[in-house]
Each structure stands twice: as C-alpha cells, then as structure tokens.
Amino acid sequence: MFTVTPIRSLQDFRRDKYRYDQFESTAEITDTIIDNLHDNRRALKACSLVRRDWKPAARLHLFNSMSAAPEKCSFNETVAFLVSKVDIAPHIEHFSLSGYRGISFADLEALLKTLPNLRTLTISGVYISKSLSDPEVTTASAPSTPASLDTLRIKECNVIEEGVDTFFPLLGLFSRIDHLYISTWRGSGLVRNSRDLDDLEDRMGFIFPPHLQILNLTLGSLPMKFLAQLCHPWSLPFWESIHNIDLQGVAASWAEIKQLGNLFSSHGSQLRRVSIKASPSLVQPEGHVRTVRPLGLGVYFNTDLPPLPAQIRDTKKDWKALRLKECAALEAFTLILDHKSDDDHRVGRETFSIAVDLLTHLPSHVRQVRIDMIPRFNGERMDPLIFDTRPFESPPAKLLFEDLDWQTLDKVLSAPRFDNLTVILEVVRLKDTFTRRRCWAVVDNIRDYLPLLSSRNMLAFAVRDE
Numbered sequence: 001m002f003t004v005t006p007i008r009s010l011q012d013f014r015r016d017k018y019r020y021d022q023f024e025s026t027a028e029i030t031d032t033i034i035d036n037l038h039d040n041r042r043a044l045k046a047c048s049l050v051r052r053d054w055k056p057a058a059r060l061h062l063f064n065s066m067s068a069a070p071e072k073c074s075f076n077e078t079v080a081f082l083v084s085k086v087d088i089a090p091h092i093e094h095f096s097l098s099g100y101r102g103i104s105f106a107d108l109e110a111l112l113k114t115l116p117n118l119r120t121l122t123i124s125g126v127y128i129s130k131s132l133s134d135p136e137v138t139t140a141s142a143p144s145t146p147a148s149l150d151t152l153r154i155k156e157c158n159v160i161e162e163g164v165d166t167f168f169p170l171l172g173l174f175s176r177i178d179h180l181y182i183s184t185w186r187g188s189g190l191v192r193n194s195r196d197l198d199d200l201e202d203r204m205g206f207i208f209p210p211h212l213q214i215l216n217l218t219l220g221s222l223p224m225k226f227l228a229q230l231c232h233p234w235s236l237p238f239w240e241s242i243h244n245i246d247l248q249g250v251a252a253s254w255a256e257i258k259q260l261g262n263l264f265s266s267h268g269s270q271l272r273r274v275s276i277k278a279s280p281s282l283v284q285p286e287g288h289v290r291t292v293r294p295l296g297l298g299v300y301f302n303t304d305l306p307p308l309p310a311q312i313r314d315t316k317k318d319w320k321a322l323r324l325k326e327c328a329a330l331e332a333f334t335l336i337l338d339h340k341s342d343d344d345h346r347v348g349r350e351t352f353s354i355a356v357d358l359l360t361h362l363p364s365h366v367r368q369v370r371i372d373m374i375p376r377f378n379g380e381r382m383d384p385l386i387f388d389t390r391p392f393e394s395p396p397a398k399l400l401f402e403d404l405d406w407q408t409l410d411k412v413l414s415a416p417r418f419d420n421l422t423v424i425l426e427v428v429r430l431k432d433t434f435t436r437r438r439c440w441a442v443v444d445n446i447r448d449y450l451p452l453l454s455s456r457n458m459l460a461f462a463v464r465d466e
Contacts, residue, residue: 041062044058044061044062048062059087059088059091060091062091063088063091063092064091064092064093064094065092065093065094065095065096066092066094066095066096067095067096067097067098068095068096068097068098068100069097069098069099069100070099070100070101071099075100075103075107075111078111079107079110079111079114082111082114082115083114089114089115089116090116090117091117092115092117092118093117093118093119093120094118094119094120095115095118095120095121095122096121096122096124097111097121097122097123097124097126098122098123098124098125098126099124099125099126100126100127101126101127101129102127102129103126103127103128103129104128104129105128105169105170105173108170108173109173112147112173115147118147118149119149119150119151120149120150120151120152120153121149121151121152121153122153122155123152123153123154123155123157124153124154124155124156124157125155125156125157126157126158127157127158128157128158128159128166128170147173147174147175148174148175148176148177149174149176149177149178150178150179151177151178151179151180151181152171152174152177152179152180152181153181153182154167154170154180154181154182154183155181155182155183155184155220156183156184156185157184160182160184160222160223160226161184161223161226163225163226163229164208164226164229164230164235164238167182167226168208168209168238169209171209171212171214172208172209172211172212174212175211175212175213176212176213176214176215177212177213177214177215178215178216179215179216179217179218180214180216180217180218181217181218181220182217182218182219182220182222183219183220183221183222183248183249184220184221184222184223185221208235208237208238210237213241214238214241214242215241215242215243215244216242216243216244216245216246217242217244217245217246218245218246218248219245219246219247219248219249219250220248220249220250221249221250221252222249222250224255224256224259227250227256227259227260228259228262230263231259231260231262231263231266231267232262232266233262233266233267235267236266236267239263239267239270240270242267242270242271243270243271243272243273244271244272244273244274244275245271245273245274245275246275246334247260247274247275247276247277248275248277248336249277249279251276251277251279251282252279252281252282253281253282254282254318254321257318257319257321257322258321260322261321261322261323262323264322264323264324264326264327265323265326268323268324268326268327268328268330269326269327269328269329270329271327271329271330272329272330272331272332273330273331273332273333273334274324274327274330274332274333274334275333275334275335275336276333276334276335276336276358277336277338278335278336278337278338278351278352278354278355278358279351280343280344280346280347280348280350280351282315282351282354283313283347283350283351283354305398305400305403306345306346306347306348306349306400308349309349309350312349312350312353312354313350313354314357315354315357315358316357316360316361318357319357319358319360319361320361322358322361324358324361324362324363325361325362325363327363328363328365330363330365330366331366331367331368332366332367332368332369332370333362333366333368333369333370334369334370334371334372335355335358335359335369335370335371335372336372336374337351337352337355337371337372337373337374337401338374339373339374339375339376339400339401340374340375340376340377340430341376342376344376345376345400348400348404349400349403349404349405352404352405353405353408356405356408356409356412359409359412359413360412362418364417364418364419366418366421367420367421367422368421368422368423368424369413369421369422369423369424370423370424370426371423371424371425371426372426372428372464373401373425373426373427373428373442374428374430375399375400375401375427375433375434375439375442376399376400377430377433377434378397378399396438396441399442401427401442401446402442402445402446406446406449406450407449409450410449410450410451410452410453411452413453413458414452414453414456414458418458421458422458422459422460423453423458423459423460424459424460424461424462425443425446425447425459425460425461425462426461426462426463426464427439427440427442427443427462427463427464428464428466429463429464429465429466430466431465431466436463436465439463440461440463443461443463447459447461
C-alpha cells in the first residue's frame, strides 16, 4: 500500500525539485556516488563488478595513479602492460617511475606514448644510459607527439649529476611543463673549472629543446656544477618562459647564493614571484655581529625554546651577492621559516635574523611579501575551548615564533620606499599538530610587535592547513 505525503508548501516543492533536477539521470547519480568513493579501492573494485556501465567511473579512480619500479617488474614489461591494456592506460593521470637503470630516452618516449592523459610524472633514482655522444641526446628535436604535463618531478637522477647536456634532452620529451621540480643529493665542492660554462653558448642551440615551455620552477638541493650551468647567461632559453621560482634547498650556502645572483642578474627580469626557504646552514658564528633581545610576549610557562644567543652575525653585505634588485618585474616574494625539525628549531633565532637581512635587499616595486611560518610541534594537546572557559588553566608553552625579533622586521618592511606593499604573516598548520585557535593566538601575539606596519595598514594574517 502506498502512502502519499502532501507537499507542505510551494517553496518546499520548488526546493526539492531543484535538488533532484541537479541529476539529469540515474547514471549521473551513480557517478556522483562512485566519485565519493575515490579513495576506497575496495569499494571501487566492488563497484566495477556490479554492472558494466559502472566500470568506467570506477576505473577512473582505480587507475588514476600508477607506480613502476624494478622490484615489481622490468621497464619493458611495464611498457608492454600499458600497450596491451588500452582500457586502463587512458585513465592514468599520475605516474611514478623509480629505480630503473640503463633505460634510454627512446624508452621513456615509448612509455609516454602509452599515457595520453598523463598530468603528473615523477622520475626518481632513474639512470639514463645513453652517452653524451649519442645523437639522440645531443639533438634538441621534438618527439613526434611531445607530452604536456602539469607537474614533472626529477629527483636523484643522473641527468642532473651529468649536467645540462643530459638534462635538457630529457625535458625535450615534453612540450609544456606547468611546474618543474628538480632535486638530488648535494654535490661537493665549488666550480673550479669554467671551461664547461664557457662552451655552453656553443652547445645550447643543440641541447635545449626550442619547443619546450616551462612556467614554474622549484629547485631543491643541487650539485654546484649543475646550478652554475643553469644560472649561466647562456642558459637563457631555459628561463625565457619561467615566471615563478621556488628556492627550497638550493640557497644553503653563500657560494650557492652567489650562483643564484648570476641567475637573477642574467634572467631575473621576467621573474614575477620568488620564494626562498631560509636555511639554517647560513648561520655562521664568525664575522660582524649584533646583539639581539627577547620579546617577552605575554606570560608563558613550561617554555621549550632554544637559548638566546648573545650575538648574531650581520649578513646584509653577504646578501648583496643575490642581486635580488635585478628582478625588475618582481611582484611577490615569499620567505619560508621552517622550525619543525629539532635542528631548524635550535638555530631558529639566527635563521630569522639572517632572513630579515635578506629583506633589506627587496626591490621597492614588490607588492607582496609573504612570510610562511611552520612551527615545531611541542606535543601540546589543548582543547580550544579551555582557554576561554577556564581562566586559571596554565597557558600553552611559548613557541619560538612568538619570541623572535619582530621589531627589526617591522622597521625593514615599513620603510618609506615600500609605498604599496602588503605583508602577509601565515602560520602553516601541519596535520595532527596545533589547533587552529592556537595558531591564531600565535598570529595575534606577533601582531602587537609590528606597530609600524599596522599603523600603515600593510598587514594581513592567515592560517593554512597542510
């Protein structure tokens, strides 16, 4: 027996009709349900076996990502599998290749041809066996159907260790890379012989692919020789389309800062956004020093802060080598202060002081300075409501970011030459660490020690989950 439920009002009818009209068919409802199961592989496998028309939606998520390594199967077996599974390969958007030795550029191109919808490629610990004398390596011609990627990550590969003569041909397998990330174990020593750099002009027309366009670049730890080649004036074709650069691990010594200065001097005119992670490796006890003082923000207990150094080296003259003022189009500058490891936390005061010295060299036309702060988690577990409902509870331990010399930063960035600048202070909240309420409390404590920026309405604040 059926029960008819009367419509309560015309508004309810219109609301319910709109709610169900969003789904044009039963298939659309099914696709929406399967989309919500995107991270449940067991449920997706079950859905693919229920009905034939459920299979495409389930496979879209099941085969979205794939990884290949020699302990799983050989490289040739991987390519053969993708060639034979024409109903699987088109669904793969993210692919990771790691640990293979002795593969060639032709092998990589064969792999890419099987992945028509590839968006992200990670190449880690792969050794390219072709010698530099091979025509396939020294010719910068485009493959028949070059791939376009959202992200390409190259980590711990010999193409970086061997230099741009091998690295650029690898990039030639692609027509466009929105975000390129390169990193390897740091090489030792300085560039003592400049002959390879002087010959770079003659080789550039043969090794760099003219069809390639790179938009964003992130540099991790790199060998000094490779960094010098990238920063050389004759590497201009590599930099022509790059507008944003993120220096994550490559600004860890003053020798590297000097090489980056060559980069900004030769290729910095088109850079719009620059991000630098402040490195504790730049902290040195010798040289010019200055006295620092604690802020004493509020009343805190059970502090877990590193000792206050009596003196910190003045590095303003050292930062001149970066030649940041050569970036004529620079709009936004990001400074990353990472305290999450014990070593970074231990020298956090010195690292902050050196980072403020860097800010004195910002060009006056910069419109935004963002300071990302990643605090060290001290193990505190505090209900965000306790601080409001129990006034006699002991407040949380002070974080190092609340005890830095923010007054000096306030003076540097409030200088009259910055007539249209916004300073954004952002606390990056890592998973399973501080509450958002605690992060905002850190921001509020810092705000009180930036009176000059506050009076000119130059400050903005944020808390970002990561």
